[in-house]
Amino acid sequence: MSAPERIPARGVTTVEPADALLLARGELTVRGRIGDASNAALYCTVAHDGREAACVYKPVAGERPLWDFPDGTLAQREVAAYEVSAATGWGLIPPTVLRDGPYGEGMCQLWIEVSPEAELLALVDAEEPEPGWRAIGFAEVGEGRTALLVHADDDRLRRLAVLDAVINNADRKGGHLLPTADGRLYGIDHGVTFNTENKLRTLLWGWAGEPLTDEAHTVLKDLRGALEPSGALTTTLAPLITPAELDATRARVDALLATGKHPEPSGEWPAIPWPPV
Numbered sequence: 001m002s003a004p005e006r007i008p009a010r011g012v013t014t015v016e017p018a019d020a021l022l023l024a025r026g027e028l029t030v031r032g033r034i035g036d037a038s039n040a041a042l043y044c045t046v047a048h049d050g051r052e053a054a055c056v057y058k059p060v061a062g063e064r065p066l067w068d069f070p071d072g073t074l075a076q077r078e079v080a081a082y083e084v085s086a087a088t089g090w091g092l093i094p095p096t097v098l099r100d101g102p103y104g105e106g107m108c109q110l111w112i113e114v115s116p117e118a119e120l121l122a123l124v125d126a127e128e129p130e131p132g133w134r135a136i137g138f139a140e141v142g143e144g145r146t147a148l149l150v151h152a153d154d155d156r157l158r159r160l161a162v163l164d165a166v167i168n169n170a171d172r173k174g175g176h177l178l179p180t181a182d183g184r185l186y187g188i189d190h191g192v193t194f195n196t197e198n199k200l201r202t203l204l205w206g207w208a209g210e211p212l213t214d215e216a217h218t219v220l221k222d223l224r225g226a227l228e229p230s231g232a233l234t235t236t237l238a239p240l241i242t243p244a245e246l247d248a249t250r251a252r253v254d255a256l257l258a259t260g261k262h263p264e265p266s267g268e269w270p271a272i273p274w275p276p277v
Helices: 020-025 074-088 155-167 214-226 232-237 243-259
Strands: 027-034 042-048 051-059 096-099 106-110 121-124 133-142 145-152 177-179 185-187
Touching: 020 042, 020 051, 020 096, 020 106, 027 051, 051 074, 074 096, 074 106, 074 155, 074 214, 074 232, 121 133, 155 177, 155 185, 155 214, 155 243, 214 232, 214 243, 232 243
Parallel strands: none
Antiparallel strands: 027 042, 042 051, 051 106, 096 106, 121 145, 133 145, 177 185
């Protein structure tokens, strides 16, 4: 599939945030290609009824097949992840819809303006993290040296860690974290989620094995109700992921509620994505 001129991977837009209705109904105009995406990802604008916003459009036609994700499409799983995020009430994933576009059906997601001052990840020359930070693990930094990789001890990241455990996110990298100037945090790139096997791979291991917050417990209980066979979220997810993937999602929520703890690395799958950023 051909695409227009390349543009930088993540830019800044001054357009006001738009909701899923604008993304779904608006006229989609491709402006360029996002340079560092592993699958086709296009920078676009979407306009409807006097409103306009920047967005990302990822057509299914530009997806590369994945042997361990044989069912459905990346685009469907991106939308499914958004729907689960919306059901939690945390709003951790930008508005995302499945729609037709210039290159066929694909995922369309609101473009997020990132605050470059926000610091969520760091490499430090220490054995333990400083207050306000959580350890991820040691990383090779060249010439036989290692450094401690840490992430912020941040409630927004902790919520995202819970969401990732629910959707079984196999690729939570640092570059997928988008903090904004108004203090919000969004996660993006959820094409490798909802697998029936445990594939949780993330940088957000700082709370591994620790008790879930009361807030998270309440959210998970509500989420489990919405995932009942006749639940609203089940109805929404059914066209997007398989019945087996829905069952596995329910099982993951049940396991979180049963243990009352953040999950720990299983040892059966690389715990940290590579490259981490």
